[in-house]
Amino acid sequence: MEKDFKILFIVVLIILTVSSVLIYFSNYHNFLNNNNNNNASNVSNSKIVVAASVLPQKEFIEKVGGDKVLVIIMVPPGADPHTYEPKASQMEQVANAQMYVQVGSGIDFEITWIDKIKSLNRNMLIINDSKGITFIPSIENISNTEQNGENFSSTGIIESDPHVWVSPKNAQLMVENIYQGLVKIDPQNKEYYLINKENYLKELRQLDKNITNELSNQKGSKILVYHPSWGYFCQDYGMTQIAIEKEGKDPTPKEMVNIINLSKKDNITAIFVSPQYNTRSSEVIASEIGAKLIFIDELAPGYVANMRKIVKAFENG
Numbered sequence: 001m002e003k004d005f006k007i008l009f010i011v012v013l014i015i016l017t018v019s020s021v022l023i024y025f026s027n028y029h030n031f032l033n034n035n036n037n038n039n040a041s042n043v044s045n046s047k048i049v050v051a052a053s054v055l056p057q058k059e060f061i062e063k064v065g066g067d068k069v070l071v072i073i074m075v076p077p078g079a080d081p082h083t084y085e086p087k088a089s090q091m092e093q094v095a096n097a098q099m100y101v102q103v104g105s106g107i108d109f110e111i112t113w114i115d116k117i118k119s120l121n122r123n124m125l126i127i128n129d130s131k132g133i134t135f136i137p138s139i140e141n142i143s144n145t146e147q148n149g150e151n152f153s154s155t156g157i158i159e160s161d162p163h164v165w166v167s168p169k170n171a172q173l174m175v176e177n178i179y180q181g182l183v184k185i186d187p188q189n190k191e192y193y194l195i196n197k198e199n200y201l202k203e204l205r206q207l208d209k210n211i212t213n214e215l216s217n218q219k220g221s222k223i224l225v226y227h228p229s230w231g232y233f234c235q236d237y238g239m240t241q242i243a244i245e246k247e248g249k250d251p252t253p254k255e256m257v258n259i260i261n262l263s264k265k266d267n268i269t270a271i272f273v274s275p276q277y278n279t280r281s282s283e284v285i286a287s288e289i290g291a292k293l294i295f296i297d298e299l300a301p302g303y304v305a306n307m308r309k310i311v312k313a314f315e316n317g
């Protein structure tokens, strides 16, 4: 009798175990199915999430992507892409992006963070926005060339100027690269992206023409800026920038004297400063040479409108 009871107990135990395993797997199967359904509906109903590093890229992506994209920008307004560290909440957001548009020109934010961003989402398409752009050496190299007779920065590496977007010519290539990426992600809407891209490229070509005309009498002139972000712009329109900042730092007193002498020689009447940087040394130089400070922001959103504003500032400066 006791033996029968034991067998019965074992049989019941086996039945319970098998049935709980079956229930577990059928739930797991449902879970997988639901998840797949959710993903499918995300793709068909909602926008393509595109992440990028700096604000000027926002207009580029939105103009090509239209109402099919949602853009996330990593470096927020007023922050400095040479030093900015993303928040944990931003890293969560970027993990859901289908595409990341790198500036691709060696901007510090990307050098530090791009591997981490890639590791968050291995399925994300990474686009290099600088593809096709010819880099120019950073102004830091040029000043060091004069000092050391060699084309090396103090670190021994030739660094290129990362601020590629300030040239509307470069902007056209960046827009082309974004278009290529969107077509890869969403080939069904290729025609839509193509029309948007062509319209925006027209706008950028017009901008470039207008700047060429408006700054034609400034050819050969020098502009004094705090942060050396205008290299590509100056190259396009025949100007030269003198930067107050040296390798990301305020200048030494000796360097300040140098800049003051250069500015007097070139009859500089304005210093162009960006909201991301301290204006203390610019103010000192301004009062020494009798110049005014003019704020311009190479990182402001609304690319075309902002560039027009900047050109007006250069014209009147």
Ligand SMILES: [Zn+2]
Pocket (backbone or CB within 6 Å): 082, 163, 227, 228, 229
């Ligand atoms: Zn910069």
